[in-house]
Amino acid sequence: MAENILVIGGGPAGLNAATMLSELGVKVTLAERDSFLGGNPKKFKYKFLFPDMQPADDVIGKLIKKAETNSNIKVYLSSEVSDFKENGKKFDATIKSPDGNETKTFDSVIVATGFEHFDPARDAKYSYQLFDDVIDIKDLERMMGEGNFVRPSNGQPPKNVAFILCVGSRDRHVGNQYCSRVCCTVSVKQAIELREHFPDCEVYIFYMDIRTYGFFEDLYWKAMEEYDVQIVKGRVAEITSGENNTVICKGEDTLLRGPFEIPFDMVVLASGMEGGPQSSEMAKKLGLELDEHGFLKPQNVTLAPFKSNKEGVFLAGACTGPKAISDSITEGGAAAMDAYIYAVKNH
Amino acid sequence: MALENQEKRPVAEKGEHIIARHLIEDDRIEEEKNLVIDGVDVSGRWNTFILSRVDSDFDRSFFREIKDTVVGSRINRCWQCGMCTASCTVTPLYRRFNPRAFIYMMQLGNLKELKKYVDVAWRCVGCYKCSQRCPKQVNPAEMMEALALLIKKYFPEEVESKLKVDENVKKIYEDMILGHGRLDLAKLHISSMQKMGRTKELIGKIEIDAIFKMVKDGRAFSVLRLSRPHNWRKSKEAMENYLKNIKTIEQTTI
Numbered sequence: 001m002a003e004n005i006l007v008i009g010g011g012p013a014g015l016n017a018a019t020m021l022s023e024l025g026v027k028v029t030l031a032e033r034d035s036f037l038g039g040n041p042k043k044f045k046y047k048f049l050f051p052d053m054q055p056a057d058d059v060i061g062k063l064i065k066k067a068e069t070n071s072n073i074k075v076y077l078s079s080e081v082s083d084f085k086e087n088g089k090k091f092d093a094t095i096k097s098p099d100g101n102e103t104k105t106f107d108s109v110i111v112a113t114g115f116e117h118f119d120p121a122r123d124a125k126y127s128y129q130l131f132d133d134v135i136d137i138k139d140l141e142r143m144m145g146e147g148n149f150v151r152p153s154n155g156q157p158p159k160n161v162a163f164i165l166c167v168g169s170r171d172r173h174v175g176n177q178y179c180s181r182v183c184c185t186v187s188v189k190q191a192i193e194l195r196e197h198f199p200d201c202e203v204y205i206f207y208m209d210i211r212t213y214g215f216f217e218d219l220y221w222k223a224m225e226e227y228d229v230q231i232v233k234g235r236v237a238e239i240t241s242g243e244n245n246t247v248i249c250k251g252e253d254t255l256l257r258g259p260f261e262i263p264f265d266m267v268v269l270a271s272g273m274e275g276g277p278q279s280s281e282m283a284k285k286l287g288l289e290l291d292e293h294g295f296l297k298p299q300n301v302t303l304a305p306f307k308s309n310k311e312g313v314f315l316a317g318a319c320t321g322p323k324a325i326s327d328s329i330t331e332g333g334a335a336a337m338d339a340y341i342y343a344v345k346n347h
Numbered sequence: 348m349a350l351e352n353q354e355k356r357p358v359a360e361k362g363e364h365i366i367a368r369h370l371i372e373d374d375r376i377e378e379e380k381n382l383v384i385d386g387v388d389v390s391g392r393w394n395t396f397i398l399s400r401v402d403s404d405f406d407r408s409f410f411r412e413i414k415d416t417v418v419g420s421r422i423n424r425c426w427q428c429g430m431c432t433a434s435c436t437v438t439p440l441y442r443r444f445n446p447r448a449f450i451y452m453m454q455l456g457n458l459k460e461l462k463k464y465v466d467v468a469w470r471c472v473g474c475y476k477c478s479q480r481c482p483k484q485v486n487p488a489e490m491m492e493a494l495a496l497l498i499k500k501y502f503p504e505e506v507e508s509k510l511k512v513d514e515n516v517k518k519i520y521e522d523m524i525l526g527h528g529r530l531d532l533a534k535l536h537i538s539s540m541q542k543m544g545r546t547k548e549l550i551g552k553i554e555i556d557a558i559f560k561m562v563k564d565g566r567a568f569s570v571l572r573l574s575r576p577h578n579w580r581k582s583k584e585a586m587e588n589y590l591k592n593i594k595t596i597e598q599t600t601i
Contacts, residue, residue, distance in 0.1 A: 260402040
């Protein structure tokens with residue numbers, strides 16, 4: 001009889017873990033809280049993925065198709081794990097779906113519950129939701145996905161746009177000390193897309209550090225050298241409304257030690273990633289440990305980044321910290337391997 | 348020169364009623380001797396205004412102008428790491444000469460700020476250490492050239508008033524270049540020491556020893572009899588023609 005493995009979360013990490021396990025002949029149960037597979041990239045309609053501008057639908061679409069067409073994977077949509085108990089070295093879990101409750105015994109469990117976008121409205125200085133023309137990177141991504149690049153306030157193309165980095169990241173004031181890793185790269189990617197779409201639109205990026213790590217640096221260089229995106233050093237402390245339907249960014253240019261109050265047509269906040277309520281919920285239900293940042297804590301960040309503090313429960317993707325989609329897919333595969341080994345040993 | 352003047356200036360009459368006057372730059376104070384608004388006399392201290400330091404505009408037209416020049420075409424590459432200023436020969440001598448900051452001001456079109464550096468922006472000696480070390484190949488040395496050209500274009504008055512040519516030095520230079528085709532370093536040295544009132548130092552022990560040595564090995568005579576380059580007459584004519592042309596161009600444009 002084949003092993004049974006539960007994968008919680010149908011985003012990039014969960015989908016890849018489920019697919020790989022199914023190809024090993026494992027019976028996989030995939031529980032997803034939303035009514036669709038694909039996780040945040042699907043939910044917020046990401047358009048193109050950095051660094052090579054692959055259409056997000058191609059990448060996520062392939063993963064979804066693999067999972068949906070595989071007979072070894074049973075997908076439960078709009079569902080949640082309502083009950084979770086240890087049963088020797090195995091686990092009894094009840095999955096609550098619109099079709100009713102179903103309790104099964106699993107050899108091992110992969111948690112891939114992902115992240116939540118930081119809600120910039122929580123940081124009042126950015127006036128998000130107060131002004132129509134202050135949006136964040138996930139809003140812009142969705143607007144681009146819908147082919148709708150224009151200013152939300154009046155439907156006109158913007159003449160100048162400011163990106164503000166580190167919104168909800170690296171800021172004790174909002175309670176998040178960590179770097180969210182991908183927002184810099186997403187911002188320079190979107191800056192390039194904006195410049196491509198509106199060659200006359202000036203694009204500025206207000207930054208403290210630009211952390212386009214590894215080869216993502218190429219994208220940052222490209223934004224400057226080929227698209228004349230101007231970076232300005234300094235964090236913006238206040239966004240107010242200005243004349244002619246503009247929004248004014250007030251901040252300090254730390255390189256020239258000069259205060260500025262510059263009007264823009266549109267401001268894009270590079271909001272970060274958070275563990276979200278699902279991380280603490282999983283921690284409570286499954287008896288896992290949370291770290292000080294609100295993400296699930298691996299047993300050993302270097303040696304066993306996919307193992308949780310509980311034997312037989314494995315972690316993958318952005319539930320353990322901010323991650324790029326490619327990292328999540330990699331971790332899905334790695335956690336699948338760990339979960340498979342555990343399941344085979346104790347089957 | 349401009350810096351010295353600023354330091355020596357007593358509290359200016361302009362804005363003298365402002366308590367912390369030393370914190371405010373001259374050009375940020377607006378004051379009219381005699382002013383009547385709506386029939387009310389607000390002459391004197393009543394109409395003192397201090398302009399805000401806040402920048403309210405990024406002017407990219409300046410950036411585009413620089414980018415269109417051959418020497419400034421890579422301005423969009425600069426990410427302000429400061430490698431140029433760190434390797435600069437001039438910065439340790441003139442702290443206000445900061446290539447990194449100048450490039451930034453050019454990127455953002457901050458002419459207000461650039462204007463303050465008209466007197467030092469020309470100090471680049473062209474050693475090219477910055478261009479050799481720049482991680483983004485911005486070529487800051489040539490960017491400084493672009494800057495100098497634009498400063499001349501945008502602030503002709505400041506250039507005129509702050510960059511006065513020392514007529515003495517100019518004459519020595521012209522005489523030497525046109526007369527001999529090369530610089531006479533001894534002559535320049537003597538003239539500069541005279542200007543600083545340090546003529547006594549010219550005949551110190553080290554100098555006298557050196558003179559004896561140079562007389563002995565014959566170098567002294569070659570220094571005194573400054574020779575001319577080969578075929579000098581033709582070169583001299585070409586240079587004089589060039590100078591004449593420049594003068595007529597300047598006169599006609601004015």
